[in-house]
Amino acid sequence: MKNIFKWYKKLSKKGKVSLCFLLFALLMALFAPFIAGNESGFSLIKYKPYTPDYANSNYISPLQEQFEFKDGNKIMLEWSKWHWLGTNKLGEDVLSGIVHGARVSMIVGFFSMFLAVTIGLIIGLFAGYFGNEALTLKAGEIIFLIIALIPAFFYSAVISDVFISSSSKSSTLFFLFQGLLAALVFLIIMWLFFKIGRLISGFKIFSHKYFIPIDHLLMRATEVVISLPSLIIIFAFAAVMNPSVFNLIIIIGFISWTEVARIVRAETLKIKSSGYADAARALGFNDSKIIFKHLLPNILPMVSSIALLIFASAILSEASLSFLGIGIPYQTVTWGTLLASARDQISAWWLIVFPGFMLAATLMCLHQLREELSV
Amino acid sequence: MLRFLLKRIFFFLPVLAVVVLLAFGLSSLAPFNPLDKILESEKSTSGGSVPVGQLQKKFWIEKLGLDLPLFYFAVKPLSYSSSLEKIYNKEDKEFVQRLINEYGNTTSAVSFCEKLNQLLVNARIEKNIEVIELAGELKYFFNKDKVSRNIYQMQVFSKTTSLHNDVKDIDDAYLSLEQNKMIWKNYIPTLRFYSENRFHQWLFGNNETDDFKTRGIFRGDFGVSYATREPVIEIVKGKLPWTLFFSCASILLAFVVGVPLGVVSFLKKERQAGKFIDRCSFLLISIPVFVIAICLIYTFANPSFIHLLPASGIKPPSGFEADDGWVYKIKKTIPYIIIPLICYTYSSVAFINLYTKGLLNSNAKQQYMLTARAKGLNERNAVIKHALKNALIPLITLFGNVFPSVLAGSIVLETIFTIPGMGFQTWYAIQNQDYPFITCIVLLTGALTVVGFLISDILNYFIDPRISLSEEK
Numbered sequence: 001m002k003n004i005f006k007w008y009k010k011l012s013k014k015g016k017v018s019l020c021f022l023l024f025a026l027l028m029a030l031f032a033p034f035i036a037g038n039e040s041g042f043s044l045i046k047y048k049p050y051t052p053d054y055a056n057s058n059y060i061s062p063l064q065e066q067f068e069f070k071d072g073n074k075i076m077l078e079w080s081k082w083h084w085l086g087t088n089k090l091g092e093d094v095l096s097g098i099v100h101g102a103r104v105s106m107i108v109g110f111f112s113m114f115l116a117v118t119i120g121l122i123i124g125l126f127a128g129y130f131g132n133e134a135l136t137l138k139a140g141e142i143i144f145l146i147i148a149l150i151p152a153f154f155y156s157a158v159i160s161d162v163f164i165s166s167s168s169k170s171s172t173l174f175f176l177f178q179g180l181l182a183a184l185v186f187l188i189i190m191w192l193f194f195k196i197g198r199l200i201s202g203f204k205i206f207s208h209k210y211f212i213p214i215d216h217l218l219m220r221a222t223e224v225v226i227s228l229p230s231l232i233i234i235f236a237f238a239a240v241m242n243p244s245v246f247n248l249i250i251i252i253g254f255i256s257w258t259e260v261a262r263i264v265r266a267e268t269l270k271i272k273s274s275g276y277a278d279a280a281r282a283l284g285f286n287d288s289k290i291i292f293k294h295l296l297p298n299i300l301p302m303v304s305s306i307a308l309l310i311f312a313s314a315i316l317s318e319a320s321l322s323f324l325g326i327g328i329p330y331q332t333v334t335w336g337t338l339l340a341s342a343r344d345q346i347s348a349w350w351l352i353v354f355p356g357f358m359l360a361a362t363l364m365c366l367h368q369l370r371e372e373l374s375v
Numbered sequence: 376m377l378r379f380l381l382k383r384i385f386f387f388l389p390v391l392a393v394v395v396l397l398a399f400g401l402s403s404l405a406p407f408n409p410l411d412k413i414l415e416s417e418k419s420t421s422g423g424s425v426p427v428g429q430l431q432k433k434f435w436i437e438k439l440g441l442d443l444p445l446f447y448f449a450v451k452p453l454s455y456s457s458s459l460e461k462i463y464n465k466e467d468k469e470f471v472q473r474l475i476n477e478y479g480n481t482t483s484a485v486s487f488c489e490k491l492n493q494l495l496v497n498a499r500i501e502k503n504i505e506v507i508e509l510a511g512e513l514k515y516f517f518n519k520d521k522v523s524r525n526i527y528q529m530q531v532f533s534k535t536t537s538l539h540n541d542v543k544d545i546d547d548a549y550l551s552l553e554q555n556k557m558i559w560k561n562y563i564p565t566l567r568f569y570s571e572n573r574f575h576q577w578l579f580g581n582n583e584t585d586d587f588k589t590r591g592i593f594r595g596d597f598g599v600s601y602a603t604r605e606p607v608i609e610i611v612k613g614k615l616p617w618t619l620f621f622s623c624a625s626i627l628l629a630f631v632v633g634v635p636l637g638v639v640s641f642l643k644k645e646r647q648a649g650k651f652i653d654r655c656s657f658l659l660i661s662i663p664v665f666v667i668a669i670c671l672i673y674t675f676a677n678p679s680f681i682h683l684l685p686a687s688g689i690k691p692p693s694g695f696e697a698d699d700g701w702v703y704k705i706k707k708t709i710p711y712i713i714i715p716l717i718c719y720t721y722s723s724v725a726f727i728n729l730y731t732k733g734l735l736n737s738n739a740k741q742q743y744m745l746t747a748r749a750k751g752l753n754e755r756n757a758v759i760k761h762a763l764k765n766a767l768i769p770l771i772t773l774f775g776n777v778f779p780s781v782l783a784g785s786i787v788l789e790t791i792f793t794i795p796g797m798g799f800q801t802w803y804a805i806q807n808q809d810y811p812f813i814t815c816i817v818l819l820t821g822a823l824t825v826v827g828f829l830i831s832d833i834l835n836y837f838i839d840p841r842i843s844l845s846e847e848k
Contacts, residue, residue, distance in 0.1 A: 154450045154564030220389070227390040227828060229820040231783030233397060236817050239805035240404050316663055320787050323665050326805055339669060343791070346672055346686065347679050356666040364661035 015372040018365030025362055028099055029106035036096035046081050047093035049100040049333035056083055057091030059348045086350040088341045094350060097333040098358055104322075104334045105315050105362065108248055112314040115253025117307050120260025121299075125291060127218040127261070128268025133211055140206030144197030145190065152189040156182035172246045219265065226258045234317055238327030248327055252314045259306050267299045305374040312366040319359055335359045376836065376843075383832050387825045394821030395592075399574055402598075402814040408465050409439055412601045412808070436463055438589055438599070440576040444569045451567055454560035456481040466515070467492065473517050478552050479560040487548040488514075494529075494541040505532040506542070522549060592818065598811035602804070607815045610800065617689065617796035618789070621719050622781045628716070629723035629777070634770065636724065637731025638763060641739075642755060644732075653732070656725035664784055668718045668791050675714065684710050687793040715792045719784065723777060730773065734766035741765075771834045778827040782820050 011019065028035065037048030047053065055068045056077070062085050066077040077083075085094040137145075160182045200206050234251055241247045271277055271294070280290050321327045322336030335355040342351035413435055436442055441463045454475055462468050467488055474484035491514055498506040509529045513522065526549055529542045577598075580591030590596035597607040636652060643649035659667075676686035689711045695704055738744065739762055747757040785798030793799060797816065804812035836842050 150450050150566050151564045154452070157450075158562065224389050224393050227387065227824060228394065228397075229779035229783065229817075229824045231780060232786075232817055232820045235783065235786060235801070235805075236401055236813050239813060240401050240810070242406070312661075319663055320665060324787060324790055324802060324805075326802075336665075339665060342669055342673075346669075346677055349673060352666075352669050352673055356670065360662040360666055363663065364658065367657070367661050 011372055014368055018368040021361060021365045022369070025102050025358070026106055029103040032099045032103040036093075036099045045084075045093065045096045045099065047083070047096045049097040050092055050331045053083070053087060053091035053093065055091070056087050057089065059089060059345050059351075060087045060091070061348070062086040062350055085354050086348070088338070088348070088351060089344065092333070094338060094354060097338050098335065098355055100333050101335040101338060101355065102358065104245060104328070104332060105318060105359075107245060108252070108318040109311045109315040111249045112252035112256065113307050113311045115249060116257040116310050117260050117303060118257075119253070120257035121264055121303070123218050123222065123257070124261040124264025125268060125295065127215045127222075128265040129272065129287070129291060129295070130212075130214045131269075132213040132215045135212045135214055136209045137212055138198070138201035138206060139208045139210065140199075140201035140203070141194060141197035142210065143206070144193045144200065148190050148193030152186045152193075155189060156186040159185050172244075175246070215265070218261070222258050222261050225255065228255070230255045231317070235321070235326065238321050241327075243327050243329045245328065245332070248318060248321070252317055256310050256313065259309070260303055263302055263306055264299055267302050268295055271295055271298055301373075305370050308366050308370040308373065312363050312370075315359075315366075316363060379836060379842070380829075380833070383829060387828065390825055391821065394818060395578070398814045398817045398821070399577060401817060402577075402810050403445060403573070405808075405810050407808070408463075409601065409810070410435055410441055410463060411465075413439075413599070413604065416602060416604060437581075440573045440581070440589070443576060444567075444572045446569075446572055446574050448566060448568045450564055452479075452561045453563040453565050454479040454481055454557065455565075455567075457567075457569065458482065458485050462488070470514055470517065474552070476561065477517075477519055477558075478555070479557040480552065480555045483548065483552045483555050487545070487552055490541070490544045490548045494538065494545055497538055497541050498533075501536055501538055503533065503536060503538060505529075506538055597815040597818070600804075600809050600812055602807045602809045607811050610812065611797065611815060611819070614795060614797045614800045617794050618782070618785050618798060621715060621788075621794070621796065622778070622785065624716060625719035625723060625781060626774070626777055628720045629727050630770075632720070633724045633727030634731050634763075636728045637735065638758065640728065641732045641735040642758060652728065656728045659721055659725040660729070664718055664722060665787050665791060667721065668714070668788060671714050671717065672791075684714055687791070689792075689794050715788055715794060718788050718791075719781065722784075723781070727770070727773070731766060731770065734769060735762050738762040738765050768835060768839050771838060772831050774827060774831045774834070776827075779820055779824045782823065 008016070008019070034041070034043060036043060036045035037051070055074065056066050060066055060083060062083065064086075066083055067074045068077050068081065069075075083093050083095070085098065087093060088097075160178050233255060237251045238248060241251070277290060277294060280294055285293070318328075319334065319336040319339075322332075322334040323340045325337070325340065328334060328337070335358055338351060338355040339359075342348055345351070410432070414432070417431070442461050444457055444460050459468070459471060459475075459481055462471060462485070470491075471481075471484050471488045474487060475481055478484060491510060495507065495510050495514070498510060506529050509525050509532070513525050526542070526546050530539075530546070533539050533542050576589060576591065578591050578593055580589050580594060580596065589598065595608060597611075599605065600607050600610060603610075640649040640652040640656075644653075672686050673680070675681055675683045689708060691707055695707070735758060739758070741762075744757060744762060747761045748754070752760070782797075785796060786801050787798070788794070789796045789798030790802045801813065801816050803809075804816075
């Protein structure tokens, strides 16, 4: 807590402002269902983002008079039911859309960042820590690991098949659980075969040792992913897969981990050759303890600035996709869709200014914070 | 030089391989049956009056390679056989899959399904409603325990008709299913190899000289658009000019404007002007391009505000006359180009400005700048003659990165301004689930990215003497 306070004090004035704005947007995203359109209890805004209000349809500006139908008469709207930021063609409330749009943006941004950083950390740590010479496998182990791929893929697919047929509903959580289970089965089979391979390596024919150039392999893979046209791939996959926020996160996360991996690898190499890693090893710590106790705390500050960049670019990708109407489910209101609705009625300035400001401000604050962190 | 080039090309081969695999993955992710989609479009163009014949179906199946396994190898259960791929009717496939899950024997399952289809066809000819119902129940609501009862009832209902033999066939097929029941085969993994598969056909074509078969992407055949059944490559050829024009113009403009701006903002970094340029660049980088685009449309192409420029399209709605001169045409087109070009360019300008300034900043601390100043050059000449020259090298490397992002940006911008280019066509293809076109776009941008990287490498080779010197060693 004290550290956070210190860190906050170190920021410049601009940095403080952007941090506050981001916190505001995050809180808005977190409590969106309670702020706007909460039917069971108190809510600041009385409207859900995609429920039309026929009395105020057809682009009502926030400066215009607003009405409601009561007993067949058109009367002035009550103060608390006012559409503070106007409505769109169907009379959907813009403010409510912005609040709920913040939720979508933040979810996509945060979780794709989380996924990308996780993948990048794992790959970068492996590449930097093991290098090209640290990991050796015997011939028997290599052969059995390769053979293990066949049953591992097969049985993890069988497991997920069994689950799909046993349950008709397919929620995100269920999908996640199923994926985790499949991965677990995969790993168990690989591990079993690896153990058998180790036994077999006792024979002299299979006992030759090979260096596994992990660093080389992983960094080549990273370079390949860097050279891909990432935006086009995000667009194409979002267009082809089922429109859902979860799929968007997966696509964006799996394409934007490269920079994290590169930085983590470079930092790991630097720290590995420094004195305190050697000291830890001399004290008898094992690899995982050195990684978690010494490497990670030193790497994380470097990663955080890249992570903010990924956050920003994920939000930008999501906004452009939803602006084009690709990849997000029907009836989901985001800043992008609000802006897109301004295209039909270009004189509706409130549809441009408010969502556009939120989007631009969020991105700007993220970039500003990144600048401050990277110095 | 040649050695350097070959080395770089070799370096980019895996990238191309991944792009090709991703594109193929995309085209096989389709949640619908491509055959249905293409036959649907065929129907709609013929007015829906002509029924789709079996021959036509066969033509498209062979052309799309739908009767082949997906890839060179696959991990499949022991019970699987590639005769499953020959069934391309979705309902039949599901039915056979369910039979395999229950009995673990592909050949018997396939023959059972064939016999059942035969019976359904014959029963429809005979108009034997009871048999149709029972057979339909067998096929669409398959229940393992009810099979023998259903077959018995069918035998009863078809005793005196000509369907009798068909029902007997089904009974035999069911018997063979029951006798050859091997469910354990579903749980034994095997690795299978296929020399003839969809991926191979997609890459190299199906090696026949008949002009109606596919020729593969390596020979420039990217398949047929599901929406219009035109070859995809023809559509691309028609749409490329505008996209090329906008992306080349914007990249050129970005460098022409951005680099001098960077130099100016570096030279005047203590003054208000430099700070202003920096702040603007930072702002512009963060604002998404479609927000700026819509704001520009709102301010300059708004009938109720300032109506200076047209909001969309690339030529006057009335079009051009045949005898209009090209000067007239250009004059009339320019207003349509202004806003899109600004939107295409501004973020690259801002980015290149900041990037140049950063490079100059790091170069200014080098020893050679000290020498240049000591030699008596003033700050301006020292920066332009020495620092900028060294800063150019990374700037040129940037070229490779800028190209794909401009192409991706064109999807958004061309859709906003309805420019008939690749980006707008991509959006259209996405809306219409035209997978071959999307695949083609991914492949093309992948190839263009690699070409962009190669060009920047070659330029670097000529500009940076360190590369060529290290090659000669």
